[in-house]
Structure formats: structure tokens, C-alpha cells
Amino acid sequence: MDDYPLLNLFWTMLLIFCWVLWFFLLFRIIGDLFRDHTVGGWAKAGWIIVLIFLPFIGVLIYVIARGRGMAERDQKQAKEMDAAFKQYVREAAAGEGGAAGGNVDQLSKLAELKSQGHITEDEYTKAKAKLLA
Template identity: 80%
Template sequence: MDDYPLLNLFWTMLLIFCWVLWFFLLFRIIGDLFRDHSLGGWAKAGWIIVLIFLPFLGVLVYVIARGKGMAERDQKQAKDVDAAFKQYVRDAAADGSGGTAASGHPAAGSPVDQLAKLADLRSNGHLTEEEYQKAKTKILA
């Protein structure tokens, strides 16, 4: 351990941390490039070439030049995911097909509504006759 002083160990750890951070930024930038629909294919290819041949400078220039748009796209994606999740929860809670909602309680809707939905599913070919009869007996029970 005398060959490698403690300060060199800290310096090595700092360099490894910076290297990992750079890779993190590089992959975030590449993901942002493909998510951005305002850039054309040639512009995306140009940024990828810059990132490959001038990696540190390319990452720095991209973050400076397009960092604000990158943050806006991240926020928009987070809002879209949140809205999709909330819509899924609403749809699952309002599902009247005889199953249970997200809360674990029986789905809303009268047995007549549930039977009508089952008949529609059967007529559209989504349910076999056997599945229809099983679901029907469950609703009527």
C-alpha cells in the first residue's frame, strides 16, 4: 500500500466518477436526440458523429446549446407518463366487465350492463362460448 498513497486513491476515484458521469450524460444525450422530433435525421446523425469523434467537447456543446430543450422534453415525457398512468387507473376503476377494479372491490355497473358487455365481447369474437357462459354464471350468481 506504500506504492499508492491515499491522495492517489482519491484522485483515481474522482476520475472514475467523472468517467461514469460522462457516460451517463452521453447516453442521456443520445436518448434525447432520438426523442426530439424537431430535429431531422441529418441533424441527429451530425450530433452523433460529433459525439463519437469529439466526445467531451460534443457533450459539453450539446448540454450548453440544447440543455433547455432537453429539460423541457424530460418534463413533457414525465407529464405524459403521469397522465397515461392516471388514465389507466381511471379506466381500471370504471371497468364494468365483471372483474375487480384497482382497489380490489367489484367493478361498477349493474349485472345487466355487465351482461351486455359480455355479449358484445362474444359477438366481436373476443370471448369463446365457454368463456361467455362462465362469466355469465359468475355475474348471475
């Protein structure tokens, strides 16, 4: 290959690409190991030892053995994060403009109770003043 410097360049680029790909997979696998609560501590330690002492083969073995589970755990975590974000947005919206909407609902319920005769005029005005304060 010394006669063909372009092939040396391609070979070097391929090796660098594979090296970066291996690091990417290694970090994904380590993250997946510690995210998975169904695997015990000894099994996690075993996988880490395999990844350290047999780096390339260990990554391939893990991806073959637990690859489908990695995707399922990623999807589950994405759904949980999406649900948590939506819940946060709902709570934030209720805290800013939604509180006034809650007061409107409570005032309409108070007016309904007053019109049905369940509460007196005095109780209605006190509850209304308390809500608007």
C-alpha cells in the same frame, strides 16, 4: 505524486467519477436526441458523430446548446406518462367496480324516464333485465 499514495487514490477516484458521469450524460443525450421529434435525421446523425469523435467536448457542447430543451422534453414526457397512468387507473377502476356504478346510473335514468312517462312499464322491465343480466 508517487510520494503521496493518498493523492493518487483521490486522483483515481476523481477520474472514475468523471468517467461514469460522462457515460451517464452520453446516454441521456442519446436518449434525448431520439426522443426529440423536432430534430431531423441528419442533425441527429451529426450530433452522434460529434459525440463519437469529440466525446467530452461534444457532451459539453450538447448540454450547453440544448440543455434547456432537454429539461423541457423530460417534463413534457413525465406529464404525458402521468396522464396516461391516471387514464389507465380510471379505465381499470371503471372496468372492475365502476361498471356496477355505471349500471346504477343507467337504472336511475330508466326509473326517471318511467316516472316521467317517456317509457312504459314493459319497456322499463325489459331494459332493467338487460342491464342486470
